[in-house]
Amino acid sequence: MAPAATGLSNEAQAPNPSRFDPSFTQHVLDTMGPKTTDRNRVVLGSLIKHLHDFSREVELTIDEWMAAVHFVNDVGKIYAESGKTRNEAHRVSDILGLETLVDEIAHKIVSESGVDPTSSAILGPFWSPNAPFRDNGSTIIQNPAPNGRVCLMHGVISDLVTGKPIPNAVFDIWQASSNGKYDFQDPDNQSPNNLRGKFRADENGKYWFYCYHPTAYSLPTDGPSYTLLQMMDRHPMRPAHIHIMVTHPEYKGCTTQLYPKDDQWLATDTVFAVKDDLVVDFKPLKGDDKAVLELDYNVILAPKDYTGKTF
Amino acid sequence: MAPAATGLSNEAQAPNPSRFDPSFTQHVLDTMGPKTTDRNRVVLGSLIKHLHDFSREVELTIDEWMAAVHFVNDVGKIYAESGKTRNEAHRVSDILGLETLVDEIAHKIVSESGVDPTSSAILGPFWSPNAPFRDNGSTIIQNPAPNGRVCLMHGVISDLVTGKPIPNAVFDIWQASSNGKYDFQDPDNQSPNNLRGKFRADENGKYWFYCYHPTAYSLPTDGPSYTLLQMMDRHPMRPAHIHIMVTHPEYKGCTTQLYPKDDQWLATDTVFAVKDDLVVDFKPLKGDDKAVLELDYNVILAPKDYTGKTF
Numbered sequence: 001m002a003p004a005a006t007g008l009s010n011e012a013q014a015p016n017p018s019r020f021d022p023s024f025t026q027h028v029l030d031t032m033g034p035k036t037t038d039r040n041r042v043v044l045g046s047l048i049k050h051l052h053d054f055s056r057e058v059e060l061t062i063d064e065w066m067a068a069v070h071f072v073n074d075v076g077k078i079y080a081e082s083g084k085t086r087n088e089a090h091r092v093s094d095i096l097g098l099e100t101l102v103d104e105i106a107h108k109i110v111s112e113s114g115v116d117p118t119s120s121a122i123l124g125p126f127w128s129p130n131a132p133f134r135d136n137g138s139t140i141i142q143n144p145a146p147n148g149r150v151c152l153m154h155g156v157i158s159d160l161v162t163g164k165p166i167p168n169a170v171f172d173i174w175q176a177s178s179n180g181k182y183d184f185q186d187p188d189n190q191s192p193n194n195l196r197g198k199f200r201a202d203e204n205g206k207y208w209f210y211c212y213h214p215t216a217y218s219l220p221t222d223g224p225s226y227t228l229l230q231m232m233d234r235h236p237m238r239p240a241h242i243h244i245m246v247t248h249p250e251y252k253g254c255t256t257q258l259y260p261k262d263d264q265w266l267a268t269d270t271v272f273a274v275k276d277d278l279v280v281d282f283k284p285l286k287g288d289d290k291a292v293l294e295l296d297y298n299v300i301l302a303p304k305d306y307t308g309k310t311f
Numbered sequence: 312m313a314p315a316a317t318g319l320s321n322e323a324q325a326p327n328p329s330r331f332d333p334s335f336t337q338h339v340l341d342t343m344g345p346k347t348t349d350r351n352r353v354v355l356g357s358l359i360k361h362l363h364d365f366s367r368e369v370e371l372t373i374d375e376w377m378a379a380v381h382f383v384n385d386v387g388k389i390y391a392e393s394g395k396t397r398n399e400a401h402r403v404s405d406i407l408g409l410e411t412l413v414d415e416i417a418h419k420i421v422s423e424s425g426v427d428p429t430s431s432a433i434l435g436p437f438w439s440p441n442a443p444f445r446d447n448g449s450t451i452i453q454n455p456a457p458n459g460r461v462c463l464m465h466g467v468i469s470d471l472v473t474g475k476p477i478p479n480a481v482f483d484i485w486q487a488s489s490n491g492k493y494d495f496q497d498p499d500n501q502s503p504n505n506l507r508g509k510f511r512a513d514e515n516g517k518y519w520f521y522c523y524h525p526t527a528y529s530l531p532t533d534g535p536s537y538t539l540l541q542m543m544d545r546h547p548m549r550p551a552h553i554h555i556m557v558t559h560p561e562y563k564g565c566t567t568q569l570y571p572k573d574d575q576w577l578a579t580d581t582v583f584a585v586k587d588d589l590v591v592d593f594k595p596l597k598g599d600d601k602a603v604l605e606l607d608y609n610v611i612l613a614p615k616d617y618t619g620k621t622f
Contacts, residue, residue, distance in 0.1 A: 019421050019620070020412075024583070028408040031579050033544025040542045043369045048407055050361040055412050058354045065404065065413040072400035076387015089383040093376065096359055097339040101331075101366050102376040108330050231351045233344025268342050272335070309330070 018056070025052045074224045087125060091225040094122070094271040095234070103273075109252070109308040117160045117302040121257040121273040124243065126182045131172060131196035139210035139290070140197040143190050145178040151293040152285055154208035157201045157246060160302045165205025169248040169301065172198045173211060175241075180217025213282055213293055214240035214258075216265055229270065239265035239274060244299075251301035258297060329367070336363045385535045398436055402536040405433070405582040406545070414584075420563070420619040428471045428613040432568040432584040435554065437493045442483060442507035450521035450601070451508040454501050456489040462604040463596055465519035468512045468557060471613045476516025480559040480612065483509045484522060486552075491528030524593055524604055525551035525569075527576055540581065550576035550585060555610075562612035569608060 029045050036044075054060070075088045093099055099122045107120040134140065141150065157169040174196045176182050183190040199207045219225060219236040229236055239259050247253040257273055258280045259266055266274050285294040302308070340356050347355075365371070386399045404410055410433045418431035445451065452461065468480040485507045487493050494501040510518045530536060530547040540547055550570050558564040568584055569591045570577055577585050596605040613619070 019419050020415055024408065024412065024415070028583055031543070031545050035544040036542070043371070043375060044539075044543055046365050046369045050365040051407060051409060052412055054357050054361040055409065055416065058357045059416050060354070060413050062413050062417050064354060065409065069398065069400040069404060072383055072403075073387045073390040073395075073398065076384045076389075076400075077391035078387075079384040080388035080391040084384075087380065087384065089380040092383075093380060096362060097335065098362060098366065098376065101335065101363055102371050102373050104331055104335070105366065105370050106373050110330050228355075231347070232342070232355055233346040234342050272339055 020056055025049060028052070071224055071227075078223050086220070086223065088223050088225050090125060091219060091223075092228060095219075095225055095229055097272045100272045107252075107254075109302055109306065111160065111302075111308050115160065115300070116277075117252070117300045118246070118254050118256060119275040119277050120255055121275065121278060122271060123245075123255050124257075124271075126176075126184065127172075127174060127243065127245065127255075128184075128193070128196060130193065131174065131198050132193055134197040134199060134209065136199055136202060136206070136208050138197075140173060140175075140195050141210060141212065142194040143177070145189070145212070148178040149213040149293055150210055150291040151213050151282060151295050152208065152288055152291040153211050153242075153295045153297065154206065155297040155299060157205045157207065157248075157299045157301065159251070160300050160306065165201070165203075166248050166251065166301060167201055167203045167205055169201040169205065169207075169246060169251070169299075170198050171201065171207040171299070172245040172247070173209070174243045175211060175214050176217055178212060178215050180215050210291055211242065213260065214242050216240045216263060219270060234270065235265075235268065236270055237265045237268075238271060239263040239269050241273075246299045246301060248301065250304055252304055252306065254299060254301055258295075331367055336360055339363070382535055382538075389534050397531070397534065399534050399536050401436060402530060402534075403539060406530075406536055406540055408583045411583045418563075418565075420613055420617065422471065422613075422619050426471065426611070427588075428563070429557070429565050429567060429610045430586040430588050431566055432586065432589060433582060434556075434566050435568075435582075437487075437495065438483075438485060438554065438556065438566075439495075439504070439507060441504065442485065442509050443504055445508040445510060445520065447510055447513060447517070447519050449508075451484060451486075451506050452521060452523060453505040454488070456500070456523070459489040460524040460604055461521055461602040462524050462593060462606050463519065463599060463602040464522050464553075464606045464608065465517065466608040466610065467516045468518065468559075468610045468612065469516055470562070471611050471617065476512070476514075477559050477562065477612060478512055478514045478516055480512040480516065480518075480557060480562070480610075481509050482512065482518040482610070483556040483558070484520070485554045486522060486525050487528055489523060489526050491526050521602055522553065525553050525571065527551045527574060530581060545581065546576075546579065547581055548576045548579075549582060550574040550580050552584075557610045557612060559612065561615055563615055563617065565610060565612055569606075 028048055078086050078088045103120055103122050109117055157166045159166055183192055183194045199209055201207050216237055216239055221236055226236055240263050241257040241259050243257050245255045258278055259274055261279045261281050280297055282293045282295050285291050339359055389397050389399045414431055414433050420428050468477045470477055494503055494505045510520055512518050527548055527550055532547055537547055551574050552568040552570050554568050556566045569589055570585055572590045572592050591608055593604045593606050596602050
């Protein structure tokens with residue numbers, strides 16, 4: 001609506017003349033009422049501006065808009081029809097890089113010293129709050145799987161500032177089996193908490209246990225997220241990875257993932273969760289009849305009140 | 312992932328130094344494969360850039376991202392559970408101004424002469440392809456409603472360039488009843504095609520028929536779109552309106568809505584579909600025992616090959 005009739009601002013929103021009403025986006029923003037919280041005003045205001053700018057930039061067609069409406073409905077339909085087990089909205093946001101981005105926004109710390117804490121990576125949908133504590137030296141493999149390559153994983157959890165070990169830090173690990181499935185997804189082959197466990201670091205900050213070398217797997221290929229991947233001519237693969245969540249009451253927790261350095265999907269991970277310090281080297285292990293591989297991975301945590309470099 | 316390991320571009324995307332990886336968004340865009348169509352590359356590329364810029368600008372939190380994931384799932388859940396009758400994704404896009412924007416992008420024509428064709432407005436979800444043809448002078452009111460104020464609506468459909476009338480142009484009208492509901496939504500009170508009809512302009516480009524003065528109504532207040540309105544402290548009201556779609560094989564069709572000038576919701580229409588030339592004056596009518604009001608509304612159509620001013 002033009003300013004004459006509505007009293008709307010006539011301020012231009014684009015630097016160039018355009019056939020589009022320059023006051024439209026501001027008009028939409030101005031309908032927000034006084035009881036909108038400050039945060040909602042900022043977040044929804046920015047969302048509306050970007051949505052409008054995107055639409056004008058690409059001159060979004062009515063058919064494309066309607067396809068997007070149907071896409072959103074289809075995303076939620078799968079969630080409803082699967083009894084809330086298939087979270088396609090989560091997956092769509094992942095393949096657009098959004099979960100990795102909000103993880104970076106929430107957790108990225110850059111130190112002044114040049115040594116940074118261990119990078120975070122997305123939690124993903126398969127963490128369980130119910131993983132049992134296990135003893136250092138034990139195994140998370142409850143249901144041995146064909147082709148599973150057993151690995152002795154160990155390392156030290158230490159303080160970013162002092163470099164000292166952090167005794168009693170909790171190292172929580174979860175991983176898919178050699179078929180690329182987690183216990184939740186594979187009840188015929190895996191009992192609950194197979195390939196899950198929490199380990200408490202010893203007095204020297206050390207943890208050690210047996211797990212599998214991880215296996216690459218595909219996201220589901222029968223839903224809207226795969227449709228979107230196909231529109232972008234992208235594959236649905238995640239590189240092989242081990243999930244870890246390392247916590248201690250006096251430190252900022254670190255939720256992350258570790259990737260074998262020779263995995264073919266590292267550079268094009270479909271959810272963009274790979275970072276350099278998370279790429280690891282599994283080495284052949286001799287003299288241990290329980291494992292054929294070894295992974296030495298040290299974790300660095302920042303103290304709870306650590307802020308790092310400000311920008 | 313840093314350039315050293317992936318060969319990714321190190322080009323900065325923001326003018327200021329940031330704690331965030333400046334190559335992340337470009338990395339996501341670069342995973343699009345060679346078989347992506349040009350249009351998908353443009354549209355999805357712009358969508359991803361704006362989504363990322365939005366997230367960084369507001370420093371979107373993990374809780375906010377997760378709330379958005381649940382919101383999208385809830386939108387599609389209503390669609391699935393209602394048997395596809397409640398299109399909340401459509402409604403959410405409407406209250407964010409998106410349907411009005413894509414309508415403007417698709418249909419906005421600015422003439423060189425100063426006289427513009429009749430403005431378009433959104434189609435909305437209630438148009439029917441099955442509305443019957445009726446004779447000029449007849450009524451679309453099949454089921455008289457309490458408090459319905461009958462109006463004689465008439466006007467001329469003419470050519471933007473020549474100013475001449477357009478005989479045989481089709482004037483398709485649909486409107487809600489005095490309870491704010493369309494026939495689809497109100498089977499207990501309304502038979503199919505109540506308050507719908509198509510009229511063919513006579514040799515002088517004239518159409519005339521009886522309808523109701525329209526009634527303002529609220530969008531549904533029990534779904535995700537209303538939740539979003541509440542977050543913005545906005546009302547769910549649409550101003551009273553009459554939908555029309557005017558077509559002729561030799562002209563660009565015009566789908567639009569007409570609004571009484573004294574409606575209280577004009578400036579804050581929840582779907583932002585009001586434009587100045589669509590605000591009309593219903594006048595008292597004397598000497599016609601079928602109606603108490605009159606609406607004179609002329610429609611201007613642009614010839615099919617008309618392009619208007621370019622920007």
